[in-house]
Amino acid sequence: MNKSTVYLVDDDPGVLKALSRLLRTEGWSVSAFASAQAFLDALPQDALGCVVLDLAMPGMDGRALHNELVARGSVLAVIFLTGHGDLATGIAAMKTGAVDFLSKPVNDAQLLAAVRTAVERSRAAHADAAEVQELQQRLAKLTPREREVMQLVVAGLLNKQIADALGTVEKTVKVHRARVMEKMKARSLAELVRLADRAGRER
């Protein structure tokens, strides 16, 4: 089951039709666009999948579109197609995070492999993003005091030390700590450390 979509952007209708046909034979759901602008206009907020982009297009070209996607924080993975395999452009594209850089005419095996990789990467990125979001929601539920306690727990301090640091008694710290574990849905101290680390890094 492929829930992700492959977006195709190419100004040549013949190429667009042929590539969508090829991708559909593999069971991908394909959305084809004749220009970068049309694609951006139709793009849903939480789009998942990959974009196969023609590098040279009138109006907004492939590179500009890619930059725009990165700026919007999209999780779509990008594969570039180019008429003439220009190495410098390829390297630049890979540096900005493109999954692959293929030259036309493109072989089916190559293209399909690239699309698979790209979709997987997009999904992973999406899952990642979802997890981070979830964690941040959990973090939001903590009271300021609980957050202080969590930071100190994660830093490896003992309850007693925490109590000293916060100017309170150990018993109160224990209560806070239990609430933190519950709100963060952490089953062990190790898990709490991992979750806090992840949420903190993404914040």
Add this chain to the structure above:
Amino acid sequence: MNSIVAFGNTFITLTLSVLSLALLLVYLPPQGRQLLRITTRFWPAALVLIAVSGLMFAAAPYLWAPLLTVANMSNVGACLVLALIAAAWNGRASRRMYASLGIAFAVAVAVFEFWRQGGAATFETRVYFVCLARAVLTAWMIAELRQFNRQEQSNQIRMLMAFGVLYIAANLARATATALTGDGTAPNLYSEGAVPFATRIFILAMQLFIALSFNNYFVEKLWRQERHARLRHQLLFEGSPAAGIIWNDRLQVTGWNDEATRLFGWTQAEALGRRASELLFLPDDQASAERRLRALFEAPTAKGIVVEVHSKDGRTIACEWSHRPMPGDTGRPHEVVSMALDVTDRLSRQRQLEAEHGAAIDRMSQLADQVGQSEHSLQQLREHLEIAARSVGMGLYLRDFTQEHLWVSDRYREMHGFSADEPLTPDVTQARIHPEDLEGYLAAREVAIKTGENSAEFRIVLPDGRVRWIAAHGRIKTDASGAPILTRAVTIDITDHKIAALELARQQREVAHLSRVVVLGELSGALAHELNQPLTAILSNAQAAQRFLSADPVDLVELRDILDDIVSEDQRAGEVIKRLRQLLSTGETQRVSLDLNELLSDTVRLLRSDLLSQQVALHTDLAPGLPLVWADRVQLQQVLINLVMNACEAMRELPAAERRLVLRTSAQAGGGVQLSVVDCGCGLPREQPERVFESFYTTKPGGMGLGLSVCRTIVQAHGGRLWAEGHEGPGASFHVSLVAHTASAS
């Protein structure tokens, strides 16, 4: 006699009526409309005059008899205006002409009125005067019309001329009848009761109409001519760097630009209307000048003739003239446009140079003659001679055949790289001449022996290998049998000048060549990019089809759709190729006659670094003295580059030591030239060696499969042949054969 007078009057009346009707029929469609249009300044005058005369003619019998006289005056005036219009159309009317005629008419009216007031004028004299005035003016009009008709050939004009003749006849008849009877009061159109009033009004209206139609016809012509003239001035004259004059078949100037004013001194106002011969030539030369100007009318375009003319202030100006006839409405030239460039300075410089050169030779010859005569002052004379020559940078050469003696000046030794005391013989000096120029030098000397004098330009090679350009002018004295006795020559080093000229020409060639290479290169790049799109579509469609076929059941509808798309994309790719071919075969090509060996050497120079980096050993085997071919340098170079690069690619897999490429040229039996590129690489596809020339056939991983196909197109466009040949061993040969460029082929 009354009957004759009556006949005369009735004749005038009938002529007017019949012709009015005829003209009405002929002119009404276009001219009827023009009647309502005020086009220029000419027709109101005629209209007013005729209207006034008509009204007065009609009213005089009822009101006051003297009005008839004024009516006659206006009537004659109308004839004058019409004649002037005809003249203006012919381009003859000038302000001077209008003024003089106006004055003459005013004087005539004044004299006549004075005469009448003085009682000397009887009614009969008035009739004579008016009738004769009408007749004379109409005769003038007819003369102008004839001129007009020579260009126009129109029935309307002929009809007007016929009308004019009748009008003259009628007026003369009237005058004659009056003279014979001595009575001008015979019944006529204007006598009371002769014809009904309404008829009289109708006839007058007709008269008005004729005048207007006639007038409008000319007005239209005038207007057109004026517009034409304006355009002509804008195009040719304003801002022209050359002096421009337009003159007509009567040699009168009708156009004169600012530059002509600057050069010849006459202002436009002074020049217009005057004869060109008068303006530009001295009074003594008038007859011959006119003859030559008239001859230009017969001859078509003439260019680059240098003729000396004179300006207003008497200066002599040498001008290079270009003449161009201006076709009139019927295609025959009616004017000539002459453009002149002042070449006085150029000409005088040239003459001065010639004179200087000649004087130097003469002086030297004289001195040299003295050398022969007075042996004792030889050294002195030579010194004298040398000082003279050195001052103008010339070297001297004297050879006495009778005494087998050779003397050259120090400057000559310097120029030719001989030391001051080196003994010289004719063979030694001749050995300095560049081998390629020796033949030309000897030929020039032969001419000098025959004619006594000649000049030559040639290169010399100095001992240190430097090449200098020398211009020499020599005189050779011969005895009765034609054998040379004495040679005297001056030489000048023109290397700097020559190098500059050659460098300039080379740069120009280079720039032209480079720009074309760039254009062609970009063109193929752009086309290759355009080909990628249909090729991508074809490949993806085909691969999609393969996948569909492995599905179960096969979706035949989709499959058919895919195949349709493949076909149409393939056609699109074909279009691109076709365009490329067209560009290469019929596009802008610059065929020149060129030496294949030279082209090959040039190209090898271009490719040298590529060959080095690919470690290919190149051997060239060029047949000397090949006939030239008629070809486009850039395109042929492209073919050659393509073949060489292909050969290099084919040898890529070989060890570096075995990569050998041979370029060979040879003459063919039929007069053609053959070029072969021989490699020892991977060779051709065994079964079908011809396939390599098909579009999109390629064995190279990154290749488009277009190179050889384009090469073949180019060679075929040159009327040649490109084919491939497999070898027994490894490798392949590609041969290009081209037809030789003979003189008749160009």
